[in-house]
Amino acid sequence: MPATLRDDLRQKRPFRSTHEEAVLNVIRTSATLTDALDLVLKPHGISPTQYNVLRILRGAEPDGLCRNEVRDRMLTRMPDMTRLLDRMEEAGLVTRSREGGDRRMVLTRITKQGRKLVDELDAPVTKVHKSRLGHLTEHQLRSLSDLLTLARQAG
Amino acid sequence: MPATLRDDLRQKRPFRSTHEEAVLNVIRTSATLTDALDLVLKPHGISPTQYNVLRILRGAEPDGLCRNEVRDRMLTRMPDMTRLLDRMEEAGLVTRSREGGDRRMVLTRITKQGRKLVDELDAPVTKVHKSRLGHLTEHQLRSLSDLLTLARQAG
DNA sequence: TGACACTCAGTGTCATAACACCTATTTTCC
DNA sequence: GGAAAATAGGTGTTATGACACTGAGTGTCA
Numbered sequence: 001m002p003a004t005l006r007d008d009l010r011q012k013r014p015f016r017s018t019h020e021e022a023v024l025n026v027i028r029t030s031a032t033l034t035d036a037l038d039l040v041l042k043p044h045g046i047s048p049t050q051y052n053v054l055r056i057l058r059g060a061e062p063d064g065l066c067r068n069e070v071r072d073r074m075l076t077r078m079p080d081m082t083r084l085l086d087r088m089e090e091a092g093l094v095t096r097s098r099e100g101g102d103r104r105m106v107l108t109r110i111t112k113q114g115r116k117l118v119d120e121l122d123a124p125v126t127k128v129h130k131s132r133l134g135h136l137t138e139h140q141l142r143s144l145s146d147l148l149t150l151a152r153q154a155g
Numbered sequence: 156m157p158a159t160l161r162d163d164l165r166q167k168r169p170f171r172s173t174h175e176e177a178v179l180n181v182i183r184t185s186a187t188l189t190d191a192l193d194l195v196l197k198p199h200g201i202s203p204t205q206y207n208v209l210r211i212l213r214g215a216e217p218d219g220l221c222r223n224e225v226r227d228r229m230l231t232r233m234p235d236m237t238r239l240l241d242r243m244e245e246a247g248l249v250t251r252s253r254e255g256g257d258r259r260m261v262l263t264r265i266t267k268q269g270r271k272l273v274d275e276l277d278a279p280v281t282k283v284h285k286s287r288l289g290h291l292t293e294h295q296l297r298s299l300s301d302l303l304t305l306a307r308q309a310g
Numbered sequence: 311t312g313a314c315a316c317t318c319a320g321t322g323t324c325a326t327a328a329c330a331c332c333t334a335t336t337t338t339c340c
Numbered sequence: 341g342g343a344a345a346a347t348a349g350g351t352g353t354t355a356t357g358a359c360a361c362t363g364a365g366t367g368t369c370a
Contacts (some may be wrong), residue, residue, distance in 0.1 A: 031230065235326085261349065
């Protein structure tokens, strides 16, 4: 793994600004982390996006959530929740049902099978996170999260 | 914009570890930055991926690069460079030609039109980077890039 | 009380990404 | 010098993402 982003991307020129450098570093790091996660999830037949949905719905048990509520809690923007949930329903990971007072709402819940899958994935996912960031100190991890949280506070 | 990632994602539980918190922060921040860039690029008819290719090929002028070399310099993994470049060639942004000693190699170059487009985008892209991260100090930006670079050094 | 705007979901359609497999050329190495 | 491995690029097919549009159900307020 090359030491600097410039080496990594084999860039000849320096970055135009520290802002640009930071943006590219964030995107690059996100891609490597997502790729590593993807490798862990692939044998189980789900994508990082689907895994994200399962985590959200596990956290919302036993009430379930409506489609837009799931969408708004996603880590990445997902404009087509309907068909994402269609696929997950077909795979037996979630169920949907119209119920309650507001007949527009469709509650989505994680199934027992979905719950089992996401529970099983806890250990390997934790492991891949630690394998990717385990060489950072607690203080460095705290700083990183704080800086990223600050970065998202743009007007 | 909510202050913490937990609020942002409306998570009830705390993160399982600082590693996990950092991973999710990186992915979330990357998504918001990419979405902002996408908004700038969309009126020009290109995606962040295509913009990345144009930047790479502008930096490689006048020699051009072969397909795999472009792929390896991409910010995010792109397994189907062929058809990405097909589309860009069709849009008049790049050209391809077999030349030189190794007849397997296809050199890709940015066209005058592609060059014009990416040059025009310099100002608005810089602007969006600064609008997103302009509230951070130079020292914070430097720390952020350094921590992310360090984060990618995993074994 | 009924027109209007709003919200929730879903659909049609096209663009892009992902994955496995294929062909041509070059390199390696006996 | 020729078979085998490696490398460059491309194709077929499926899955997923993006975007505009539709329609049902709900609130609201003149």
